[in-house]
Amino acid sequence: MAVKHLFLTLLTQNELHGYELKNGFEDLAGGKWPLNFGQVYQTLSRLERDGFIESYEVIQTDKPDKKVYRVTEAGRKHLQDWFKAEDNWNLFFDELALKIMAFDLIDSEEALTILRSYRSFILLVIKSLTRMLTEMQQGQPGTSTSPTGSANATKSSLAMLVERNLHRAEADLKWVTSMIERWQKHD
Numbered sequence: 001m002a003v004k005h006l007f008l009t010l011l012t013q014n015e016l017h018g019y020e021l022k023n024g025f026e027d028l029a030g031g032k033w034p035l036n037f038g039q040v041y042q043t044l045s046r047l048e049r050d051g052f053i054e055s056y057e058v059i060q061t062d063k064p065d066k067k068v069y070r071v072t073e074a075g076r077k078h079l080q081d082w083f084k085a086e087d088n089w090n091l092f093f094d095e096l097a098l099k100i101m102a103f104d105l106i107d108s109e110e111a112l113t114i115l116r117s118y119r120s121f122i123l124l125v126i127k128s129l130t131r132m133l134t135e136m137q138q139g140q141p142g143t144s145t146s147p148t149g150s151a152n153a154t155k156s157s158l159a160m161l162v163e164r165n166l167h168r169a170e171a172d173l174k175w176v177t178s179m180i181e182r183w184q185k186h187d
Contacts, residue, residue: 003035003043004052008079011053011071018044018067030158034048044069052078112183119176122169129166 003025005147010016010024022040026033047053055067063158096118103111136159 002082003039004047005079006044007043007047008052008071010076011069012076012079015070017058017069021069028074030161037151047075050078051075108183112180115176115180115183119173119180122173122176125169126166126173129162129169133162133166136162 006028007021007024010021010028014020016024016039018040021044022035022037025035025040044053044055048069051072053069053071053173055069058066058067058068099114103114136156
């Protein structure tokens with residue numbers, strides 16, 4: 001996952017220190033993707049090493065000094081290239097794909113159990129995403145409408161992300177249900 005690209009995006013808005021980048025990222029993810037500080041500073045170190053950001057120290061009298069980061073022109077170009085790049089759809093990327101590749105080598109009943117388990121998992125995902133989307137649309141307390149504080153949750157990037165994943169999960173449910181039926185006929 002490209003945490004670095006969201007860091008670069010945040011840095012195009014303001015110069016920020018590590019804690020602000022961590023919070024900004026987590027806000028963009030609607031609090032659903034917490035980062036640990038090790039990941040934050042490792043990512044910042046790589047971005048700086050690659051020339052995409054630069055940093056400077058801010059001396060503080062009552063608190064420890066802080067390191068502030070800003071995006072470079074090379075970082076802006078890298079970010080624009082990333083935005084323009086086509087996504088790479090890897091057919092063998094996820095764990096389920098690897099399990100399916102092994103189906104001809106394992107017991108038929110075990111393969112069917114894997115498919116049924118995945119179907120149960122997808123049903124839970126759909127339930128969770130539907131609840132999240134409903135809460136966002138109703139603007140219920142404890143749900144983030146958008147990282148920028150926009151009141152219109154149905155147009156927020158987070159709502160778009162939830163809807164995208166809901167549609168993917170619904171498609172996967174349809175697919176896995178048909179695969180279970182096919183596999184049962186296979187026996």
